[in-house]
Ligand code: FES
């Protein structure tokens with residue numbers, strides 16, 4: 001039995017017929033072909049599937065598509081505005097905050113909410129703030145730096161150096 | 168070179184435009200899911216697929232008996248052992264593939280999987296490797312004719328007699344039993360594929376998560392050649408890969424089943440494993456039980472080492488080691504120290520666990536070797552009451568003694584171990600830390616300082632020694648420069664996040680003077696890239712990076728000829744500066760590389776081949792030997808055993824550096840994969856062979872909270888035999904970090920008589936050890 005839902009995705013309205021058991025992440029990836037949202041686990045542990053649901057970061061593998069009915073979501077594809085990278089996208093690129101890039105969309109969306117709630121987090125707040133998102137490649141140092149860089153950019157402050165401290 | 172160019176690949180990844188295998192969607196594509204065994208060892212009595220076939224959307228259920236008809240139910244492993252694709256009668260480990268369900272959607276395939284009924288007759292498994300050689304242990308590999316026990320191979324190296332003699336006469340001998348746990352790479356992207364067989368053209372396109380696309384193509388041809396899939400009809404495409412670390416080198420049964428099904432039904436078949444399947448069934452790393460011994464003098468001179476190993480390979484030896492090295496490069500276990508007596512021996516055994524012996528950011532057993540030598544060195548220092556840093560400085564191979572022949576036969580290419588360690592000691596203010604520790608000890612507080620001064624061995628490898636299934640371990644680069652002076656270069660390696668699109672472009676830019684942004688890099692398509700053995704074991708820079716430099720130099724030689732022709736001078740009159748040739752003494756008379764390339768298409772010298780292309784297959788003359796000096800400082804809460812890593816300083820020497828930002832990034836990531844097995848990760852089995860932590864809920868991959876803020880730096884000792892003096896770095900931190908952490912923790916606990924703890928060292932282990940020693 002299919003159920004009709006209506007959902008705003010990256011500013012665009014969609015009406016879809018879905019199985020009630022369909023996970024939101026599968027709706028995004030399979031029905032809307034927005035493949036920037038990734039799947040890294042089956043236990044809600046890794047955060048690769050993180051998106052924004054009405055502005056809040058959620059793990060889209062843990063929400064049913066029908067639960068998003070009438071709501072608005074943002075995926076990584078909707079983060080850059082008019083071809084302009086968001087401060088976080090820029091921060092990740094400038095600070096080598098990614099290697100394989102698989103965790104990156106989830107990290108960026110998680111950090112988007114983190115900075116929205118707390119534009120000037122301490123390093124510890126950042127680390128705890130992204131503790132629901134696993135990265136196997138970067139060792140997190142540069143993800144922290146990327147988020148600090150984005151925070152400075154949002155606050156309109158001077159941007160920290162992006163040179164590696166590798167002497 | 169030496170410039171932190173921002174990565175070219177990032178633009179797509181930060182905007183959700185990476186293309187990973189699960190993003191591949193083809194018309195008419197079917198989805199595959201796999202039924203897995205709940206038992207570690209059982210006979211399959213019956214597989215009933217009737218209910219499954221009734222599930223809407225299910226089109227087929229494939230079993231071992233189906234594959235047997237095509238002789239596709241077994242396949243070779245990379246170590247020339249054999250592995251089931253699907254079993255016909257016996258399952259050998261929990262979560263082993265038993266049957267595959269094919270359906271029109273992911274959800275239907277999963278429904279079908281739940282509806283397959285399998286009847287098993289469980290048998291008593293062999294789980295403990297120490298019991299696998301008992302006379303009453305069941306012989307697991309009955310498929311191997313004449314096999315009478317669970318022994319796989321015995322390997323030994325070194326001089327036993329001499330070493331035994333050194334040990335019998337030594338003033339001091341120390342010994343510890345160590346276990347290097349079974350761990351899993353757990354790249355955030357799991358493994359998977361889309362097998363697309365085109366019946367009309369008898370052609371297979373295989374999109375898959377592989378670090379070694381060419382080798383895989385050859386393996387597929389070897390396995391499926393007899394049904395008409397010969398190598399020219401196979402195209403392997405390795406799209407963007409979400410982390411590999413060695414876990415994406417082997418051929419897993421899922422790939423082969425997907426190919427077989429696509430071949431039979433003539434439609435594309437997608438198989439993407441989920442995380443739990445990935446942790447429970449894919450090949451594993453480590454699981455070495457090592458007895459390490461060191462002999463020396465009372466004043467700290469190391470005289471000899473002995474290592475005895477029992478290796479648990481699960482039910483098949485699935486290592487991705489070069490053929491001649493059953494223990495990989497464990498023989499690097501003599502370490503960074505100058506002595507000449509060693510003897511090492513390893514026995515490998517079968518157990519009822521998944522295939523073992525692949526990688527975790529180091530597949531060639533260097534991690535195990537380094538852990539053994541670095542731990543036993545600390546143990547020796549503890550025994551004679553000498554500072555472990557001082558002891559290391561006393562025993563290091565000296566800079567002027569390179570190239571240095573190790574007692575196991577490696578020729579270390581270059582190194583400056585003293586410099587690295589002194590730099591690390593300086594960075595942490597070592598002597599101040601020791602003073603602080605002495606103060607704290609008086610108050611009964613637990614603080615530890617741990618060192619690891621390791622020598623790595625990477626860049627496999629010279630063709631005289633290194634091959635996988637007979638294929639030599641060279642690697643390749645092909646550079647084509649277009650008439651307008653922009654280039655594309657293709658490689659037999661495959662980045663999984665290492666940033667090849669940037670570093671390879673930088674190497675070519677350095678050699679040819681074409682800006683890196685005008686050099687496109689392509690990997691991972693066997694139809695276009697030259698043959699190569701792939702990316703693992705930190706081999707890409709040592710092999711393919713070298714190939715890029717040599718291919719670019721071939722082009723520079725051609726450029727010199729064209730420039731001489733255009734400038735009407737002899738080649739000897741020309742001088743090169745990045746980007747142009749000019750006439751000696753008359754720098755205004757010059758030709759830029761772009762002008763030269765254009766001429767190669769429009770006005771090339773008579774008798775010369777037109778165009779501007781070169782290919783090189785680089786066969787390294789030797790391995791490279793990166794090194795590092797790591798220092799870890801921990802504070803331990805005595806009452807709870809909680810361990811806080813206060814500081815971790817890593818000084819790496821990977822020779823000349825192409826892109827410091829990328830090298831540092833590799834070090835950060837490797838360090839987190841070093842603290843992981845040191846403190847958090849281990850796959851645990853119970854006596855019945857049940858895996859106790861086969862999901863991300865309980866297999867503890869470090870988050871940003873567990874991962875310390877790494878402090879990194881470097882020294883540069885170029886490799887004398889590599890074209891650009893680089894050595895490779897990806898694995899060094901994973902290899903070097905665990906003993907530094909373990910040494911720090913044991914150092915903190917040593918006042919209570921604790922001399923060793925096996926990794927992962929958890930708060931509970933610490934607490935228990937303290938309790939046993941009466942410290943709390
Ligand atoms: S896929 Fe891992 S948390 Fe959603």
Ligand code: FES
Nearest residue numbers: 099103135136137
């Ligand atoms: S960049 Fe690979 S998992 Fe984070």
